[in-house]
Amino acid sequence: MALHRKDFFGLRDLTADDIRYILSTAETMKYILNQKNKKAPHLQGKSVIILFYEQSARAKLSYELAAQHLSANVVDMTNSAHSMERESLQDMGQLVDQMGADFIILRHPMAGAARLLAECVEASVINAGDGYNENPGQSLLDLLTIKERKGSFEGLKVAIIGDLLHSRVAKSNIWGLTKLGAEVCVSGPPTFLLPGIEKFGVQVHYDVREAVNQADVILTTRMRMEAQDKTFLPSLDEYKRFFRIDHNLLRYAKEDAIVMHPGPIQRGIEISDGVIDSPQCIINDQIANSVAVRMAMFYILSQMGGALA
């Protein structure tokens, strides 16, 4: 089975079968990563353009490495941010497309940017994060990590804690987990709950202990305090007091529950030091999977669509 698509925007457009296919492809990619010579010819002769309108360390690195491992040519256009601001996204896309690029990896502060770009280029567009909408790469690696630890998603109890309003990873995870049959509970400061969140098929709890009760997996989000957030949350201290994942809170979850975070993490705020350094927190596994998942995304798109078919 294969995905007939040119681009990857997010998990909302994918079916459960699509997601399972991507995850099993990623597992195969891990074999390549475990070899001494991490090189495979899948993308030989193809070019990957990285277009990040937002800062990022981990995402950019993982896309670059993934493309390099598959023998593609990689060009990072983030330094031309100056010219990027002067040209519209469509024009930028045309520029890259006409020069014969095969893949464009786009991270942009506005929701829907990847879709907009994809409609006017022949290259395959991968959404590396668009505004508050989705981040499929991060979400798929979270799902892969969960699958490795827990086996299957059906009936798995997953708690998503924190800022759901601004977290695109949480949104993608909600789409993915609900499609795969997991039971999702969310909790966070009420000002950060997504309006209409019940329609996403998740249970909402004001008390974090109820959300975490008997959970198999706890996903946390980044809590950033920007100046304009002063009307949403009094302080990170207050977040920590009520929502931080620490040993006291973990007593409500299952004994073998795993704790995850997309990074970068603020130690002691989203998760306590004690839990971060304990074997229950598997952030390192997540990072280890980040390249494999992106390799899978490249490979699948190269088989199916865009200028490559």
Add this chain to the structure above:
Amino acid sequence: MKTILKNCKLITPPFSEEKLYDIFIEGGLIADIGENLHVEDAKELDLDGHVVLPGFIDMHCNICEPGFENIEDISTVSRSAARGGFTSITCEPNTKPVIDNKTVVEYIISKSKAQASVNIYPYGSMSMGCEGTAIAEIGEMYEAGVVAISDGDEFIDSAALMRNVMRYSRMFDLPIMTHCEDRSLSGKGVMNEGYTASCLGLSGMPREAEELQVARNILLAEITGARLHIAHVSTGGSVRMVRDAKNVVCR
């Protein structure tokens, strides 16, 4: 220590105003209320038909401590309250420093335990400093013991902030006491706007200064599910809106 108050007139249900009752007090608590009580070793006080009432509760008091002790402090306010029959009073957050963090809450609670003869329940502020720009540390204050949140006599102009305060407070199920006054309308008014004010040549406060904000807060409370209490309602229009609203109370 046993005491019996004899011949009391009780006007609260389920007691009848036609009869006289005796109240038996032991160890500082009311142990029994009935007609013609007799207990051995009990000191008897004849109230001769005087009325005995449950202690009153005042939900909007300015304690003035910390910060304004030249006007009033915890010990004087509790003595005034007790004299008037108020056994429980609340404390508006308009102290100095404002009650917007747990330190002030703990100060008031511990000082009240030590010096006050009545119960003093502090309110926490909705916004930092009661300035109406940033949300206050409501969770921290809830854990320290505030019973409700309020900005005293200040009004939060920003609907976005008011909405966020209401949503945030749902985590703790705290009642929200609001002073509804649009200062851009009430301005320097000293009485109700209208014929009398005009005759006297005094600036008036129009009823819309209160009613517009009552309407706004009621709507926000209905949408967010917050527990709204509207302080000192003073117009007929406000009363009508509170009556029609679901789950909103007022004073």
